[in-house]
Amino acid sequence: MATDYAPATPSTPTAPSGLVSGALRMVDYWLTVAARTWKGAVVTTFVTPFLYVLALGVLLGGFIEADPATLDGATTYLAFVAPGMVAAHSMNIAFAEMTYPVMGMLKWQRIYYSMIASPLAPSHIVLAQVAWVVLRTLLACGVFLLVLAAFGVFDTFWGVLAAWVLQGLVVLAFTTPVLLFSLSIRGEESFALIFRLGMIPLTLFSGTFFPIGNLGSVLEKIAMASPLWHGVDLTRMLTLGRLDWGVAALHVVYLVVLAAVCWWLAIRKLAERLVS
Amino acid sequence: MISARGLRKTFGDFEAVRGIDVSVRPGVAFGFLGPNGAGKSSTMRMICCVSPPTGGELRVFGMDPAQDGPKIKARLGVCPQEDTLDVELNVYDNLYVYGRYFGLPRAEVKGRIEELLDFVQLTDKAKAKVDDLSGGMKRRLTIARSLINRPEILVLDEPTTGLDPQARHVIWDRLFRLKQAGVTLLLTTHYMDEAEQLCDELVVMDQGRIVAHGTPLGLIRDHSTREVAELRFGVGEHESLAAKVEDLAERIEVLPDRLLLYSDDGESVIEAVHGRGLTPAATLVRRSSLEDVFLHLTGRTLVD
Structure with a gap:
């Protein structure tokens, strides 16, 4: 039997007091999403990278005998390609989480509109969603690095730990630009563009599978502009324990600036789409 | 609870809301009645703090949506026109x-x-996926969601559009209970029966303006007669026959499929029509409704 609506109010709904407190209100939403999607995520997050390492790093890499000097100091091809794959994996997660899911929340299910009807603002929504992707990436890359460690790839514990933490920044440098892109387009047809002209060339030509020096001097300069190269090179420096502080600082600044500028623009774009 | 003075909203060259004055008191069920494109939803979005007004003054709970949007939204319940449920949860x-x-x-x-x-x-549907619910159930879930913060004002944009009659009655029953519990209801509709059933007070909107304001009965009394005689003739005959019967009623409206003769005594009008040797294919006497008010004020019907 239906009861009548009782307006007595034990605790009062409130406006969030700050950016973080607002984003924390969305923790339960993202946990619920995680509980719903974890089975599919296990395959893409853990099994797929393992297959790549096996096929490209171990089986194909077994044919490659190169002077460590041509492999940024890596003693085996597997040790060279492993950090590249970790960074590329971080990038892939950002693309997966920030393309179709964002379009769904904006256009198909319009969940963003329900969020904005509550006391939450676009800045809270973006922070919560970005934080979710970063945490998901740290979990995935953590497992990935453990698997690689089992292949005997690494000699340095602290370097690998730093490389793991670094993936939070690598994924950020893709999460906010891809989010900005997804919020700026009208329809999902445009995703073909960003996958074919963005993600795939970045994966292939950013030093993931071979040193960008092999590209020749002109293409090498272009590759250096790619955010993935900065992520790959820095991750590799850390796992190989051959850190050049100056270059490393440059990589970090590039990734931080890219992430921060696109973060700010993404909040503005989301507000523009939801509030009119 | 809500007050608007000269409230305006424009999108580029398009003027969606052209200066409206509204005042909503606590505990009232307040309706915005009008056809699609009248500016109802734009007004609702401004009240819900997701659309900054272009001009005029707007206060919700005495606060300015531009300054205190989150504080206002904490006390509002919003049931949007299109469902925004997470269908995978x-x-x-x-x-x-x-x-x-x-x-x-x-x-x-x-x-x-x-x-x-x-x-x-x-x-009993608590664990069901939203995708598996009927349209009426989704709407009820949206209403439940909009009540989770125990709002002082519940905003409903076209709450029963697209639902079958039975589902509509279930929604109306629930909204009526909320009204009895003292929740201020703000709803838009283009269904005159919905406005008559639920609203204590309403404004009729057309092309971004308020063309009438009052209680449902008061509006009918002020802008229509007690009864309406509907005459249905052959296709295309209505225009030409109107002249022959217009003196029998206080007012006449010619629609493509029928003539509406406004009078306090509909039966006598029908008798008089027959007395002139005219034989309509069908006749009907009914009480005036908000539909007639709207037709009188704008010359158009609510639902095209």
Whole structure:
């Protein structure tokens, strides 16, 4: 039997007091999403990278005998390609989480509109969603690095730990630009563009599978502009324990600036789409 | 609760709301009646703090949406025209995550969900995916979600559009209970029966302006006669026959499929029509409705 609506109010709904407190209100939403999607995520997050390492790093890499000097100091091809794959994996997660899911929340299910009807603002929504992707990436890359460690790839514990933490920044440098892109387009047809002209060339030509020096001097300069190269090179420096502080600082600044500028623009774009 | 003075909203060259004055008192069910494109939804979006007004003054709970949007939204319930439910989550989780957006403690949200599922008669669907619900159930879930913060004002944009008659009556019953519990209801509709059933007070909107304001009965009394005689002749005959019968009523409206003769005594009008040797294919005498008010004020019907 239906009861009548009782307006007595034990605790009062409130406006969030700050950016973080607002984003924390969305923790339960993202946990619920995680509980719903974890089975599919296990395959893409853990099994797929393992297959790549096996096929490209171990089986194909077994044919490659190169002077460590041509492999940024890596003693085996597997040790060279492993950090590249970790960074590329971080990038892939950002693309997966920030393309179709964002379009769904904006256009198909319009969940963003329900969020904005509550006391939450676009800045809270973006922070919560970005934080979710970063945490998901740290979990995935953590497992990935453990698997690689089992292949005997690494000699340095602290370097690998730093490389793991670094993936939070690598994924950020893709999460906010891809989010900005997804919020700026009208329809999902445009995703073909960003996958074919963005993600795939970045994966292939950013030093993931071979040193960008092999590209020749002109293409090498272009590759250096790619955010993935900065992520790959820095991750590799850390796992190989051959850190050049100056270059490393440059990589970090590039990734931080890219992430921060696109973060700010993404909040503005989301507000523009939801509030009119 | 809500007051608007000279409220305007323009999108580029298009003027959606052209200066309206509205005042909504606590506990009232206040309706915005008008056809699609009248500016009802634009007005609602401004009140819900998701559309900055272009001009005029707007206050909700005495606060300015431009300054205190989040504070206002904490006390509003919003039931949008298009469902914005997460179709991949179940019914319970949709309510749960939403309650958390309002900063309510987990235990309290859970208690409220039990109560609200009961209220909208979805208790046995708690674990069902939203995708598997009927249109009426989705709407009831949306209403439940909009009540999770126990709002002082519940805003409903076209609450029963697209639902079958039975589902509509269930919604009306629930909204009526909310009204009795003292919740201020603000609703838009292009259904005159919905406005008559639910609203204590309403404004009729057309092309961004308010063309009339009052109670449903008061509007009918002021802008129409007690009864309406409807005459249906052959296709295409209505225009030419209008001249022969217009002196029998206080006012006449010519629609493509019938003539409407406004009079306090509809039966006598029909008799008089027959007395002139005219034999309509069908006749009907009914009480005036808000549809007639709208037709009189704008010369157009509400639902095309």
